[in-house]
Amino acid sequence: xxxxxxxxxxxxxxxxxxxxxxxxxxxxxxxxxxxxxxxxxxxxxxxxxxxxxxxxxxxxxxxxxxxxxxxxxxxxxxxxxxxxxxxxxxxxxxxxxxxxxxxxxxxxxxxxxxxxxxxxxxxxxxxxxxxxxxxxxxxxxxxxxxxxxxxxxxxxxxxxxxxxxxxxxxxxxxxxxxxxxxxxxxxxxxxxxxxxxxxxxxxxxxxxxxxxxxxxxxxxxxxxxxxxxxxxxxxxxxxxxxxxxxxxxxxxxxxxxxxxxxxxxxxxxxxxxxxxxxxxxxxxxxxxxxxxxxxxxxxxxxxxxxxxxxxxxxxxxxxxxxxxxxxxxxxxxxxxxxxxxxxxxxxxxxxxxxxxxxxxxxxxxxxxxxxxxxxxxxxxxxxxxxxxxxxxxxxxxxxxxxxxxxxxxxxxxxxxxxxxxxxxxxxxxxxxxxxxxxxxxxxxxxxxxxxxxxxxxxxxxxxxxxxxxxxxxxxxxxxxxxxxxxxxxxxxxxxxxxxxxxxxxxxxxxxxxxxxxxxxxxxxxxxxxxxxxxxxxxxxxxxxxxxxxxxxxxxxxxxxxxxxxxxxxxxxxxxxxxxxxxxxxxxxxxxxxxxxxxxxxxxxxxxxxxxxxxxxxxxxxxxxxxxxxxxxxxxxxxxxxxxxxxxxxxxx
Numbered sequence: 295x296x297x298x299x300x301x302x303x304x305x306x307x308x309x310x311x312x313x314x315x316x317x318x319x320x321x322x323x324x325x326x327x328x329x330x331x332x333x334x335x336x337x338x339x340x341x342x343x344x345x346x347x348x349x350x351x352x353x354x355x356x357x358x359x360x361x362x363x364x365x366x367x368x369x370x371x372x373x374x375x376x377x378x379x380x381x382x383x384x385x386x387x388x389x390x391x392x393x394x395x396x397x398x399x400x401x402x403x404x405x406x407x408x409x410x411x412x413x414x415x416x417x418x419x420x421x422x423x424x425x426x427x428x429x430x431x432x433x434x435x436x437x438x439x440x441x442x443x444x445x446x447x448x449x450x451x452x453x454x455x456x457x458x459x460x461x462x463x464x465x466x467x468x469x470x471x472x473x474x475x476x477x478x479x480x481x482x483x484x485x486x487x488x489x490x491x492x493x494x495x496x497x498x499x500x501x502x503x504x505x506x507x508x509x510x511x512x513x514x515x516x517x518x519x520x521x522x523x524x525x526x527x528x529x530x531x532x533x534x535x536x537x538x539x540x541x542x543x544x545x546x547x548x549x550x551x552x553x554x555x556x557x558x559x560x561x562x563x564x565x566x567x568x569x570x571x572x573x574x575x576x577x578x579x580x581x582x583x584x585x586x587x588x589x590x591x592x593x594x595x596x597x598x599x600x601x602x603x604x605x606x607x608x609x610x611x612x613x614x615x616x617x618x619x620x621x622x623x624x625x626x627x628x629x630x631x632x633x634x635x636x637x638x639x640x641x642x643x644x645x646x647x648x649x650x651x652x653x654x655x656x657x658x659x660x661x662x663x664x665x666x667x668x669x670x671x672x673x674x675x676x677x678x679x680x681x682x683x684x685x686x687x688x689x690x691x692x693x694x695x696x697x698x699x700x701x702x703x704x705x706x707x708x709x710x711x712x713x714x715x716x717x718x719x720x721x722x723x724x725x726x727x728x729x730x731x732x733x734x735x736x737x738x739x740x741x742x743x744x745x746x747x748x749x750x751x752x753x754x755x756x757x758x759x760x761x762x763x764x765x766x767x768x769x770x771x772x773x774x775x776x777x778x779x780x781x782x783x784x785x786x787x788x789x790x791x792x793x794x795x796x797x798x799x800x801x802x803x804x805x806x807x808x809x810x811x812x813x814x815x816x817x818x819x820x821x822x823x824x825x826x827x828x829x830x831x832x833x834x835x836x837x838x839x840x841x842x843x844x845x846x847x848x849x850x851x852x853x854x855x856x857x858x859x860x861x862x863x864x865x866x867x868x869x870x871x872x873x874x875x876x877x878x879x880x881x882x883x884x885x886x887x888x889x890x891x892x893x894x895x896x897x898x899x900x901x902x903x904x905x906x907x908x909x910x911x912x913x914x915x916x917x918x919x920x921x922x923x924x925x926x927x928x929x930x931x932x933x934x935x936x937x938x939x940x941x942x943x944x945x946x
Contacts, residue, residue, distance in 0.1 A: 404649025417622030444585035463522025521563030525556025600669030778837025821893020840874020
């Protein structure tokens with residue numbers, strides 16, 4: 295039989311796209327360029343190309359002023375305030391007052407003894423002695439009563455934050471639906487500057503301790519909620535299955551398995567909540583929190599660096615002690631001999647005995663003769679610095695010269711450049727940056743947040759704040775990445791830096807303003823300097839950790855090919871640590887923004903000044919608009935710098 299040969303007709307192949315368009319980033323930019331080509335002419339023709347058009351601005355000042363006036367007029371008569379907010383306010387006041395009176399009743403000796411013995415029980419002899427020394431230093435600086443006021447406010451705020459955060463975390467840990475609902479809320483809350491929380495609570499509760507405590511609770515509860523949910527969801531499935539096979543009820547599984555297995559995360563959440571509560575309790579001094587923060591605030595307002603330092607040192611000591619004690623409790627480590635010899639009953643009995651002895655001897659108050667006056671010597675040192683180091687120093691100039699040059703050469707050009715850009719170009723830049731490292735959803739969120747700033751009528755002040763953030767982030771990244779590389783490549787550098795970074799990461803934001811005011815005076819440059827110092831530890835640590843976690847096999851392969859140390863860094867470590875570096879940028883931006891806003895108290899101006907002005911003058915309309923703009927700016931910066939998983943990017 296003859297065979298019939300068949301031939302297959304050649305199929306037409308689609309031409310391959312240009313090599314440049316095979317990259318996702320190029321395709322995103324091309325799509326954005328097409329959209330811009332359509333929308334920009336329409337925007338330019340309708341609203342012009344200068345600053346944010348007035349036609350797109352909504353005047354919120356009158357409705358906010360009316361709302362503020364209504365709240366003030368009805369705070370003492372409306373049932374909602376009388377029977378809901380009023381009870382909350384009274385409960386907070388009674389709780390803070392009860393704790394404060396209890397601390398005063400224990401006396402300085404009782405508080406010091408109980409604090410030292412508790413730290414000894416949890417972390418060993420060195421931590422106990424360090425805690426006792428910290429309390430004694432607070433008294434020696436003449437800050438015993440303000441320290442007790444801050445501790446009382448913090449105690450109530452931490453208890454409430456832990457209760458709220460644990461309940462939210464419990465729900466998110468047991469319910470997927472609640473977890474999905476809470477996650478974006480908690481994400482947003484954790485990137486907002488602390489200043490943004492003050493105005494809403496002041497509107498409802500007025501100036502005073504209740505507003506300060508509730509602002510602290512709102513600020514400090516998210517870490518407890520997130521870590522509680524993380525701990526409950528991360529419980530060992532085999533253990534849970536074994537408990538369930540024994541016929542236990544859901545409640546029994548929760549109490550006997552899930553919560554005990556999540557102990558480490560719960561204690562870490564407590565540690566983070568305490569540190570954030572201390573930071574916020576200090577900042578809340580601007581709305582009547584009192585205590586150490588109020589002393590710092592009043593001193594900075596009058597540029598009294600000595601008095602500010604005298605109150606700032608106890609804040610740092612409290613932060614370090616609370617961080618070490620809660621960290622020791624979380625590790626479950628400590629001195630075994632101390633743990634056996636000093637149990638909780640004996641520690642409490644010894645502390646009570648010391649407090650009783652002090653009461654019987656009439657020594658509850660800190661002795662006036664034991665106070666060390668440092669304000670005057672510090673102010674004399676500042677005066678000497680002003681005369682000798684601010685300007686006129688040969689070759690290097692002075693600190694005032696540095697601040698002036700930084701303002702002239704960096705802050706002013708960046709601000710002028712941002713304010714010169716057409717409003718629609720700013721939105722396009724935000725969209726491009728957010729979409730390049732994220733998804734179209736993150737880009738849309740960032741653009742809407744930036745547009746909301748313009749609609750609020752604070753476009754120019756927001757760009758002023760943004761210019762300070764960009765300048766501070768640039769300096770922070772240069773210093774932080776270089777230091778992180780050195781720490782990752784040299785163990786000796788890492789060992790030297792570790793205790794310094796530990797202390798810097800526990801200090802509240804407010805404290806960083808004290809040394810920069812002493813060195814640079816007031817203005818935008820000191821605010822930026824404080825932001826750099828505050829954000830630097832996080833950038834250094836994330837960079838160093840990311841470089842250390844690079845695959846050893848990749849490093850060994852590079853070395854086997856004869857790569858030099860510099861080539862290994864630039865061609866292997868930095869590319870493979872890209873995600874960690876993006877995270878360092880994100881954290882640097884968020885932390886810098888938090889302090890730049892507070893810098894409005896020392897001449898930083900812009901949105902931070904508007905919030906401070908609104909709080910000081912009772913102009914809540916101005917303060918609330920600025921606070922809302924800060925929220926939008928923080929959200930935009932987070933979305934522009936937040937790396938997204940590749941799986942999430944598939945929907946872009």
